[in-house]
Amino acid sequence: MRHEPNRPTDAELQILEVLWSTGPSTVREVHDAISARRETGYTTILKLMQIMADKGLVIRDTDQRSHVYRTKRKAEQTQKQLVKDLIGRAFGGSANRLVLQALQVQKISTDEINAIRELLDDLENKE
Amino acid sequence: MRHEPNRPTDAELQILEVLWSTGPSTVREVHDAISARRETGYTTILKLMQIMADKGLVIRDTDQRSHVYRTKRKAEQTQKQLVKDLIGRAFGGSANRLVLQALQVQKISTDEINAIRELLDDLENKE
DNA sequence: TAGTAACTACGAAATCCTTCGTTGACACAT
DNA sequence: ATGTGTCAACGAAGGATTTCGTAGTTACTA
Numbered sequence: 001m002r003h004e005p006n007r008p009t010d011a012e013l014q015i016l017e018v019l020w021s022t023g024p025s026t027v028r029e030v031h032d033a034i035s036a037r038r039e040t041g042y043t044t045i046l047k048l049m050q051i052m053a054d055k056g057l058v059i060r061d062t063d064q065r066s067h068v069y070r071t072k073r074k075a076e077q078t079q080k081q082l083v084k085d086l087i088g089r090a091f092g093g094s095a096n097r098l099v100l101q102a103l104q105v106q107k108i109s110t111d112e113i114n115a116i117r118e119l120l121d122d123l124e125n126k127e
Numbered sequence: 128m129r130h131e132p133n134r135p136t137d138a139e140l141q142i143l144e145v146l147w148s149t150g151p152s153t154v155r156e157v158h159d160a161i162s163a164r165r166e167t168g169y170t171t172i173l174k175l176m177q178i179m180a181d182k183g184l185v186i187r188d189t190d191q192r193s194h195v196y197r198t199k200r201k202a203e204q205t206q207k208q209l210v211k212d213l214i215g216r217a218f219g220g221s222a223n224r225l226v227l228q229a230l231q232v233q234k235i236s237t238d239e240i241n242a243i244r245e246l247l248d249d250l251e252n253k254e
Numbered sequence: 255t256a257g258t259a260a261c262t263a264c265g266a267a268a269t270c271c272t273t274c275g276t277t278g279a280c281a282c283a284t
Numbered sequence: 285a286t287g288t289g290t291c292a293a294c295g296a297a298g299g300a301t302t303t304c305g306t307a308g309t310t311a312c313t314a
Contacts, residue, residue: 009301013216021219027261044303046262051301065261065310076228082217083225084232089140090209095233096242098210099226101203103246105211106222113247115223119230120240136271154291171273173292178271192280192291261310270301280291 006055007085008078011048016071016078019058024070133182134212135205138175141165143198143205146185151197 008016018033019025025033031045049069053060061068071078083098091097108116135143145160146152152160158172176196180187188195198205210225218224235243 010216011302017217017219040302041304042260043262043305047264047304048302050263062262067262079217079225079228080232082213083229086209086213087229087232089137090144090206092144095229096235096239098206099229099243100246101206102210102214102222102226102229103243103250105207105214108223108250110251112223113251116226116230117244117247119227120244123230123235124237124240138272167272168274169290170275170292174274174294175272177293189292194292255314257312257314259310259312261308263308264306266303266305268301268303271299273296273298275294275296277294278292280289282287282289284285284287 006057007082008052008057012052012057015045015048015052016057016075019069019071020075024061024068026066026068028066030069133184134209135179135184139179139184142172142175142179143184143202146196146198147202151188151195153193153195155193157196 014034015030018030022029022033027046027049030049031042034040034045049058052058056072058069059072087093087095087098141161142157145157149160154173154176157176158169161167161172176185179185184199185196186199214220214222214225
């Protein structure tokens, strides 16, 4: 099963989320953030982050004794890739069908609805 | 890594898609459909479908010599679950943020845009 | 300087996913 | 009845993912 450019796994995604929200971090900081919600060993996170560096998902700065990791791609890029992937795997390639489902899985606020409307207007005008 | 109610894997999803579009099918039929686009052995598909029956992703009718498989859940249910899952894993739980990304990964037709607008209107009125 | 704490590196185990070869049963046609 | 083809069942291999123990190194502190 060959994946497109390095689709992150579940555990990798958890780490990416920490790095996205907190910015460049040490293994210790990432472990603290994740172990607050889920029991996990320090070396588990360390190993994962080393693998992610090998894969090119994150970039490691080894200047200090505590290496500092940062994401290689912005959250939006990776999220867009994941969405594209799911569209291809489960929605017959139709982004539209995914959107229609997504709008119904969770209550969306009026503000958010209006934000989506604006984006639709933009997309339409871009024709 | 414990998943919620049986998230289908990549290979399983391919099989589900065949069953969704074709309806209840034998292993032979599913294999024919999949091997048309991707080289794969018959027993590979057989094994996967047996596992899926064990997991409860599909239901097997063994009345005939060629067992007939059908999906346990409708496409929409499974798709909604997959979307919900991705929202939780990669979008900090916000369906809205996934939708905003999804609308930009692929060109959407005017008809589709209008269909989304209608759904937004419905959701708003449901308040 | 000796001891403690924190860090990286390494290897290996456990599980899951995907693949397929082999076997034995069954059905059909010669 | 014999051979040919199709089927389910099973086991096992190979790879990916996740987990963590252990070892060795570096920094800090008493």
